[in-house]
Amino acid sequence: MYLEHFAIKELPFSLTPNTEFFLNMASYHKAYNMLMVSISNREGFIKVVGEVGTGKTMLCRKVLNTLEENPDAYISAYIANPVLSPKGLFLAFAEELGLEADSDIGHHSLLKKITKVLMQHSAEGRQVILFIDEAHAMPEKTLEALRLLTNLETEKAKLFQVVLFAQPELDDMLREKSLRQLLQRITFSYRLESLDREGLERYVSHRLATAGYNGPSVFASAALDDLYAASQGTPRIVNILCHKALMVAFGRGERVVTREHMRNAIEDTEGVALPQKNVRQFAAAGVFMVVACVALAIYLVGYYLR
Incomplete structure (x- = not known):
């Protein structure tokens, strides 16, 4: 499990209603x-x-x-x-x-x-x-x-x-x-209302800290954006996706949960999906990166062939 990898003492996103994790929002x-x-x-x-x-x-x-x-x-x-x-x-x-x-x-x-x-x-x-x-x-x-x-x-x-x-x-x-x-x-x-985007970030940080984590943010801002979009701020879904995303990051030997890790977690979860707008934005960013890399490669080839 990822506890040692992230220097955490216990599972931070368990679905058991442990009141030690209660966040007074x-x-x-x-x-x-x-x-x-x-x-x-x-x-x-x-x-x-x-x-x-x-x-x-x-x-x-x-x-x-x-x-x-x-x-x-x-x-x-x-x-x-x-x-x-x-x-x-x-x-x-x-x-x-x-x-x-x-x-x-x-x-x-x-x-x-x-x-x-x-x-x-x-x-x-x-x-x-x-x-x-x-x-x-x-x-x-x-x-x-x-x-x-x-x-x-x-x-x-x-x-x-x-x-x-x-x-x-x-x-x-x-x-x-x-x-x-x-x-x-x-x-x-x-x-009871769902968490807003700011509340979701506080919720995630609070649960990690309660579980014993003491360090820089584990979840990248883009990962939290997708987490909010997919969960709509529902704590139970937040817990499920965060747990899975931590497992993905651990499996790849990385100490920060990226947007890609979170998307893997979302895709692996029944009944949860990103709004199409977020998917299109991510796809557009991916296309931009590919085009940028191709352009850079062409430039470098041309430079060294001069």
């Missing part, structure tokens, strides 16, 4: 602050949406890690795969709360168990937050069951909060008449 900083303030204010439903690969799970893990630093005040429950029936969701929530419940338990008994532990946490001053990743994949009936479950409350506050992380398809679902009551429960909402 404007969009993520605002989202993180919004989540922490909303949680501290005990808001009912909170929603964060973003396209595939924009860093929703990373943000979720960052918030979870922050809350886990204060276990006397917060109890976090996390459901990564919400493709569940209403009862399946309740069972998953119960498990996250540390409850033991058989799959054949009755709905009323299960709800009673959940209510009891939520009341206990509330009485002891602990706030329970349920985080649901990929919430757009939840069946409509399960979303409605979740809304009904949040009716559990004391005279002063809800017994737990819900934070939904989802692709924009969730917004389409919530506009359906059958889910209008859930839509009205969402008190805070945020949309």
